[in-house]
Amino acid sequence: MLAGSIAVPRGPKGQTHTMPSAMNRRVLLRRRPVGTPRPDDFEVSESPIPSPHPGEILCRTLYLSIDPYMRGRMNEGRSYARSVELGQVMVGGTVSQVVESRHPGFASGDFVVGYDGWQAYAVSTGAGVRKLDPVQAPISTALGVLGMPGMTAYVGLLDIGQPAPGETVLVSAAAGAVGSVVGQIARIKGCHVVGIAGSKAKCDYAVSELGFDHCVDYRAQELLPALQAACPGGVDIYFDNVGGAALAAVLTLINRNARIPLCGLIAQYNAIELPSGPNLLPVLVSRALIKGFIVSDHGDRLAAFLGDCTRWLREGRLKYREDVVDGLEAAPAALIGVLEGRNFGKMLVSVLPDPTRPS
Amino acid sequence: MLAGSIAVPRGPKGQTHTMPSAMNRRVLLRRRPVGTPRPDDFEVSESPIPSPHPGEILCRTLYLSIDPYMRGRMNEGRSYARSVELGQVMVGGTVSQVVESRHPGFASGDFVVGYDGWQAYAVSTGAGVRKLDPVQAPISTALGVLGMPGMTAYVGLLDIGQPAPGETVLVSAAAGAVGSVVGQIARIKGCHVVGIAGSKAKCDYAVSELGFDHCVDYRAQELLPALQAACPGGVDIYFDNVGGAALAAVLTLINRNARIPLCGLIAQYNAIELPSGPNLLPVLVSRALIKGFIVSDHGDRLAAFLGDCTRWLREGRLKYREDVVDGLEAAPAALIGVLEGRNFGKMLVSVLPDPTRPS
Numbered sequence: 001m002l003a004g005s006i007a008v009p010r011g012p013k014g015q016t017h018t019m020p021s022a023m024n025r026r027v028l029l030r031r032r033p034v035g036t037p038r039p040d041d042f043e044v045s046e047s048p049i050p051s052p053h054p055g056e057i058l059c060r061t062l063y064l065s066i067d068p069y070m071r072g073r074m075n076e077g078r079s080y081a082r083s084v085e086l087g088q089v090m091v092g093g094t095v096s097q098v099v100e101s102r103h104p105g106f107a108s109g110d111f112v113v114g115y116d117g118w119q120a121y122a123v124s125t126g127a128g129v130r131k132l133d134p135v136q137a138p139i140s141t142a143l144g145v146l147g148m149p150g151m152t153a154y155v156g157l158l159d160i161g162q163p164a165p166g167e168t169v170l171v172s173a174a175a176g177a178v179g180s181v182v183g184q185i186a187r188i189k190g191c192h193v194v195g196i197a198g199s200k201a202k203c204d205y206a207v208s209e210l211g212f213d214h215c216v217d218y219r220a221q222e223l224l225p226a227l228q229a230a231c232p233g234g235v236d237i238y239f240d241n242v243g244g245a246a247l248a249a250v251l252t253l254i255n256r257n258a259r260i261p262l263c264g265l266i267a268q269y270n271a272i273e274l275p276s277g278p279n280l281l282p283v284l285v286s287r288a289l290i291k292g293f294i295v296s297d298h299g300d301r302l303a304a305f306l307g308d309c310t311r312w313l314r315e316g317r318l319k320y321r322e323d324v325v326d327g328l329e330a331a332p333a334a335l336i337g338v339l340e341g342r343n344f345g346k347m348l349v350s351v352l353p354d355p356t357r358p359s
Numbered sequence: 360m361l362a363g364s365i366a367v368p369r370g371p372k373g374q375t376h377t378m379p380s381a382m383n384r385r386v387l388l389r390r391r392p393v394g395t396p397r398p399d400d401f402e403v404s405e406s407p408i409p410s411p412h413p414g415e416i417l418c419r420t421l422y423l424s425i426d427p428y429m430r431g432r433m434n435e436g437r438s439y440a441r442s443v444e445l446g447q448v449m450v451g452g453t454v455s456q457v458v459e460s461r462h463p464g465f466a467s468g469d470f471v472v473g474y475d476g477w478q479a480y481a482v483s484t485g486a487g488v489r490k491l492d493p494v495q496a497p498i499s500t501a502l503g504v505l506g507m508p509g510m511t512a513y514v515g516l517l518d519i520g521q522p523a524p525g526e527t528v529l530v531s532a533a534a535g536a537v538g539s540v541v542g543q544i545a546r547i548k549g550c551h552v553v554g555i556a557g558s559k560a561k562c563d564y565a566v567s568e569l570g571f572d573h574c575v576d577y578r579a580q581e582l583l584p585a586l587q588a589a590c591p592g593g594v595d596i597y598f599d600n601v602g603g604a605a606l607a608a609v610l611t612l613i614n615r616n617a618r619i620p621l622c623g624l625i626a627q628y629n630a631i632e633l634p635s636g637p638n639l640l641p642v643l644v645s646r647a648l649i650k651g652f653i654v655s656d657h658g659d660r661l662a663a664f665l666g667d668c669t670r671w672l673r674e675g676r677l678k679y680r681e682d683v684v685d686g687l688e689a690a691p692a693a694l695i696g697v698l699e700g701r702n703f704g705k706m707l708v709s710v711l712p713d714p715t716r717p718s
């Protein structure tokens with residue numbers, strides 16, 4: 001059994017689904033947002049459930065992952081990957097159940113993690129789709145601690161950050177899906193671990209539940225003196241999920257040969273104008289490294305990540321928290337909330353009921 | 360013989376020195392500058408010429424190197440290295456001749472490169488002092504193309520930048536002591552080479568003499584469109600000597616997996632307030648690497664650097680230019696000029712006459 005700490009606030013459930021409804025529901029990008037996205041930048045659309053061709057599978061979406069990177073896909077122009085076209089379904093990671101398989105590698109009833117986007121049903125070729133074993137771990141974890149956010153933490157901290165025991169690791173968005181894993185792996189590696197988060201509840205969670213040494217509430221404390229107090233030996237690794245004022249402050253505290261895995265810049269994803277950035281002189285003086293990275297480049301680390309993190313999860317050394325909202329229609333508000341730091345734990349949308357989860 | 364292009368504007372020389380004068384002249388740090396240094400932040404002092412103890416050498420300074428990093432040493436607080444104390448002699452690289460040796464490794468008359476600072480005579484233990492052969496190359500090159508600036512270019516471009524043939528290498532302060540070597544080594548490595556410099560004369564020099572493909576005059580052209588035109592395939596390596604607006608513009612042009620050896624931030628060395636910095640989103644999106652580095656960490660590369668660059672110099676593939684002013688008293692104005700980009704070529708102060716140079 002898992003020793004994970006799971007907090008799942010869920011709304012009241014509707015009727016039991018035993019049969020797929022005849023129609024598919026999808027959330028489309030209706031308009032490119034300027035600044036903060038608004039609910040009417042999206043639209044919910046109904047269309048017939050597609051049928052799989054030979055070599056394809058039809059899946060029903062149980063969980064949709066909501067992640068900050070999605071904001072970039074709503075813009076025109078280059079970001080991590082191609083933009084979502086207007087009128088097209090929003091992209092996103094999904095945990096699904098195979099409804100119908102015309103693919104030799106999958107059977108009806110299989111649980112899978114894939115990239116079906118903001119829709120209740122989807123046909124795919126199975127490319128990039130991975131089967132899940134509900135006995136190993138709750139299937140929703142394939143979108144969080146055992147999924148892209150967890151692997152982002154694993155690769156960014158271990159491969160780019162290269163933590164050594166006794167070093168100070170600082171991580172922003174510390175209670176989030178990525179930050180919470182960064183801090184716990186850093187602790188497993190024997191580091192002094194400090195977080196930055198946006199509420200007392202999140203900071204308490206990071207320290208009491210996740211084992212961080214300190215966590216600074218940037219909404220309640222003046223950041224720089226609080227960080228100086230929490231990192232008396234300076235900062236060796238800053239795993240940055242937010243950019244902005246936190247990065248500017250942390251750069252004044254970095255040690256010689258510091259490493260800064262640059263994972264996200266949430267603070268500026270909704271920005272209309274270019275923000276003013278940090279003073280890079282300490283990067284020069286401290287011979288520091290800033291390295292942008294995207295987890296999808298590091299597929300060769302999947303087996304190591306799943307092996308280590310599944311074991312740590314089973315041993316109770318790696319904990320996680322999910323923030324689940326019900327219904328595909330809740331996805332736009334969930335994304336807007338994630339970009340403003342209002343979620344607490346890995347943000348998931350429960351699209352269709354998860355048959356593996358006790359109700 | 361050397362094929363180097365040497366332009367040496369020199370003032371009229373005084374009388375021939377055959378004997379050391381009885382007194383030593385030294386330039387001391389009198390006051391910590393606020394913003395741009397002023398001549399009266401320094402003072403010239405006379406004191407007796409020191410005598411070497413057993414194990415020491417007495418040297419007379421032929422050339423003093425003037426480099427942007429010296430501005431940082433005038434501040435209180437950490438920079439690359441310890442500050443110069445008030446009332447102490449300013450630090451700096453020197454090419455000298457041994458006057459008296461009580462050290463088994465040096466003989467009177469030897470030419471050496473060391474770190475004697477802004478003074479005409481200095482005693483040292485010989486630690487970090489390297490003998491020079493005037494037949495191999497003009498001894499002044501040990502402060503430029505075959506010295507710290509050249510090695511900075513070599514290490515930063517090759518070890519951090521890791522250029523591949525066909526890649527686009529962009530370098531700021533392209534006509535300077537470091538930038539000119541970066542561009543030429545990049546060309547030797549088969550790259551498309553673009554410079555940024557601050558005058559038409561410097562840009563013409565970079566293209567016509569040094570073989571850059573393009574050079575953008577940031578004082579005459581709007582930077583971003585000029586860089587876009589000069590780098591139609593984007594920027595793979597940006598060797599940054601200046602920071603500021605140039606870095607902000609270049610970040611919008613970096614390619615996937617770009618490398619940015621962060622060598623200097625001259626644009627902000629005289630700044631009183633923290634400058635606003637660049638938007639780092641392209642660093643994340645492009646999986647780019649920014650790495651601050653200090654050449655003194657890379658002593659293990661000295662032999663490779665001297666071997667390659669001495670050979671390239673002899674083969675005429677590596678050219679250099681010196682900007683020499685006469686007399687120790689000219690050093691403060693020379694440093695102020697370097698920080699404002701007014702020098703053209705490696706800035707040197709001719710302190711005492713160089714007996715190897717035809718007059």
